[in-house]
Structures are given as C-alpha cells and as structure tokens.
Amino acid sequence: MTTPTPETPAPSDFIREIIADDIKTGKHSRIVTRFPPEPNGYLHIGHAKAICIDFGTALEFSGECHLRMDDTNPAKETMEYVESIKNDVHWLGFDWGPHFYFSADYFERMVECACELIRKGKAYVCELTSEQWKDYRGIPTLPGKESPFRNRSADESLSLFAKMRAGEFPDGTLCVRAKIDMASPNLHMRDPVIYRIMRAAHYRTGDKWCIYPTYDYAHPLEDAFEGITHSLCTLEFEVHRPLYDWVLEQLAIAKRPRQIEFARLNITYTVLSKRKLLELVRDGYVKGWDDPRMPTLAGLRRRGYTPSAIRSFCQRVGVTKFDSFTDIALLEFCIREELNQTAPRFMAVLDPVKVVIENYPEEKVDWFDAVNNPEDPAAGTHRVPFSRELYIERADFREDSPKKYYRLAPGKEVRLRYGYFITCTGFTRDEATGQITEIRCTYDPATGGGNAPDGRKVKGTIHWVSAKHAVPAEVRIYDRLFNVEHPDDVPEGVDYKTNINPDSLKIGQALLEPELAALPRGTRCQFERKGYFMVDPLDSTPAHPVFNQIVPLKDSWAKAGTPQP
C-alpha cells in the first residue's frame, strides 16, 4: 500500500487507541481494515472521512486496507459506480494493492454458511410476507411473536432454501431468517431476514442468482473471509453490532473482526446523503456528479480541490462518536492554506471597466516582471505587458471616497500592481444606466514596476490588464449550493430543495493577462486579490479558456460591510 505524505504528525483518537492496544496486548500482530462502499452512487466528502480513517489507520499501523464493493443489492448497483469509486479512492491518495474485492464473489460461501446456520437450528425459511411480518415483529416497547415457520425442521428449511435458489418461488415470497430472539429489545435481533428472493440482474454475477443476502448477514462474513481485524463504520450501525457478532459466533469463526463505529461527517451549507445527491443530479439541479458545486469527490476535483487539502480537512475534523456539524469554512481554509503555498499568481479582471492613461504614449508597451508566488521565491517571475488603455475591476473605483477606502477615486493615487502609480483625473458615465464607462488617469513615469523613487507610499494596490493584450475567458464563480446552514433542517412537508441557492453558479467573462490564458487544463492558480481558480479540465480550450473558481480569497474589506461609506 502506498501512502500520501502525512500532513501532520499522526493524530490519535479512540479508534487508534483501541488498535494500538490490540497490538500491544498481542491480540493482533497485524491489522486489516476495509472500506466497503455500496456502488450505488458517487463518493462524497463524507466517504473521504471514512477512507482516511480506514486506509489511514491501516497505514499508520503498517497493516492493510481492502477496498470492497458491498454489492448485495443488485437493484441499485452499477459498474459505472464501481469505476468511479476506484478512481476517487485512488485520487484521494490511497492504494488497496491487490486487495480489491466484491461481496458478490462471496455469494457461494455465504450460502454455505446459511445452510450451516439452518442445520444448527439457527436459521429457517419463513413464508410470512413482509406485510404479515410487521405484526410478528412487534414494536420497540413490546415483544414480537414467533413466526409459525420458526420451528420447522432443518431439512425442510434446507430443501426450501435450495428451491428458493433454484428460482421456484416468486420475488418476496419466502425468505431465510436468523433464529434469534423475538422478544429482544433490539429490533434487529428479532429474527432478521438474511436471504431474500430478488430477480434482478447483478452487474457482476448477471442472472446467476435470484437470492441475495442482506447486509446484516453478509457484512460480518465478508469481513471474516478477508481477515479484517477492525471493521470501522458509522454510528447508525451501532445497533446492528449484536447481530454482526451473533453471525460470527454461530458460525464459530475463530478470528473475529471487531466492529467499531464513529460519527459520520456533516458539513454546513451542504447535503451528504446519497439519495439527495442522486436527486440533484438526476433532476438537473446540477450538471452531473462532477458538478463543481457538488460535495462529491468528483465535484471537488473538478472544482479544483486537491487530495491533500481534503485529507488535511478530514484530519482536522477528527474522529469521535459525537454527531457533529463541521463548518464548511474549515474545508475552505484547508484548500486556501495549500494553494497559498503552491498556486502561481496572475492578474485577471472579472468585472472590467476601462482606464485610459492620458499621459502614456499611444503605441508604447512596457513589460514588467511579476512575482509568480511570494510564498515561494523559487517559482520565479513572469512578464506582464502595460499599455495606455487598461481594464481594472469595476469595484476598485468609486466616485466618492469614504474613510478607510484606498482604491481608485477622483484625485486619488493608487498603485497598479507591478506597474505604475496612477492618479484619477476624471471619469465618464452613461447617463442612461448610471454605469461608469471610462476612467481617466495620469501615471507617474518614475514609478515603473510599482516603486516610487521618492519613497512615497500609496495605500492601495489594484490589479489590472492591458486592454490590447487582454485575453477573454469564461469564469465560473461557484458559491455554496444551499443558502442555509442546515439544508436538511426543514419543517414537516417542506423539501430541502427549497434551500437551494439560486446563485450557486455565476458565469462571467473575464479579461486575463496573456500568460494566464496559456495555462494548461487542470492548472490551479490565484487571480490576485480575487481567489483561487483552476483551468477547467474538460471545457477549457486555448481558443476559449474556462476557469473555475475554487475558493475566493478572504476579503476583510467586503466583510467590513463596505459598499456603504
């Protein structure tokens, strides 16, 4: 198994403590974990947490982690999902080596185990319909009653089970139940179904089977077959643990894996349920599983998130049994933290307004050196052209000039980054729309490159592009998909989709400095003073560059509630 470089020294948590203890006491000499997704959807950031726990702990303890498709329900599973899962786990930075498995490959062994349970009097074929079963099962506060088929002979059950497998009964008629305890306060122990009849083509086994094991029965077996030592899963399986243990006990399996549960990830302003994500894709609320607004790994990847930033996030989130809600600001922090160190800087104007430098010659062009990354001197510099007509950000000019405002305004001087100091001498406005159409300035020829020989300071530095060198590009500005912290938190009868943010995608035309327009697909960079962007890996072409905003830069000026003086 290969490893991503650890972001920080190994964290500790209650699961790692258990494992460390198991090694110390000699219970296990080598640990084996597994990540067992059902291939019925794309992996999302919640899975990333589980992957980091499953693969991460195995790695730290020099063990191994298996990737297993938990495909016991053919109705919802497809090969497309299998491929996407493998791709995403790999992309995140983890490697399962030769340990890639399918539950479906264990079906034969599982049937043998079921027969053994029947022979031992621990399971039986039941003919109650699921409707009827509701009465027998009882409710949490009252015990259930036993199925009339519960005490039929093992031989009879065995024979019926064989016929079930042979396809002699319609879907949903007979089933195999574990014989446990109809009075158990834990509903999962009231003779749960372990095999059901379901005629559905399985993406891996085709039409070979018409009976399929249920999760509760299959999972402990798969874990045992693979020699898993620690079976890590989310909290909702906690009440299933007695059943997990029961199955392994009845079959007298010597080396029994231990199931340990941790809290699943929740993040503000997003939903992390496969059902809902599928709905967003299927009903066109987003443009696919890899829509950059989606919390799927495919979406985050397309957006420009890095595997290491996601791993860093998962580590910062921690591992506990407390059902928590993590602030999406933490995820944004993680990607900014990394990109600040690694992303080259360029200038791009997203909402352009023209500036004319009145005292700058018509045909002249200056080429200035721009630092690629102030955090990394080794990244070098690149050249940026300056000429008489420029574009600056509309928001970097105001007619009035409130206190603490140090961008461009009539009579005020600012620095054009890496260029000259300019002073605004006037502007024209379209009277019909009220929009500023052109800003007039003069420049100080002594300030080339952005430094004043007389040592005078300007408080404001703004970015710009030379009009005649500017390259137009499409920019996609993404915002959170939901406009409330807890999109799922809706009153009875209200759908979570009413919380969808209608402005989660804004497409604009930006003007880029020439070098920026030449970056290859998939390149991450910073638009100075705006944010981190990535050249879209699919849609961008040299003739039509497309940039996705990964995350904006923090903006304390905007936060100060600025627009108002």
Add this chain to the structure above:
RNA sequence: UGCCGGAUGGUGUAAUGGUAGCACAGCAGAUUCUGAAUCUGCUUGUCUAGGUUCGAAUCCUAGUCCGGCAACCA
C-alpha cells in the same frame, strides 16, 4: 412510556483524578506592491443537581437534552 449511543466556547476537537488546550470562525492591532498571506493580542466553554476526593470535564447517583433504531436498503 423500549433499546443503543452521545453531551467541553459560535463550530470541530484535546485534556484518561492534578494549571481546561489546539484549530476554524469572529474581533482588534502590527505588517504588507494581493484589504490575501504572515505576526500579536482578545472575546467565548466542561448539560443540570447532588455525592466521592486534598483536588472532578474525567469517578458515583439522579435528572435534562440531542442523535440513531420498527426495508426482504446499506
């Protein structure tokens, strides 16, 4: 009114009977050719009530609140 689990600042997470710490967020200031980054400082917390103890977030008792569980889903 059943079973299982959980409760530490706004959020997430440490402290395993001995000074409640870290991160994110927020707020101030310094610095800055990115109102970014960086640096400094600050605000805010042990669910409640009893008990054990020299000493309790931690142990005990009783409550309160929150989450999960009644698919032939996983």
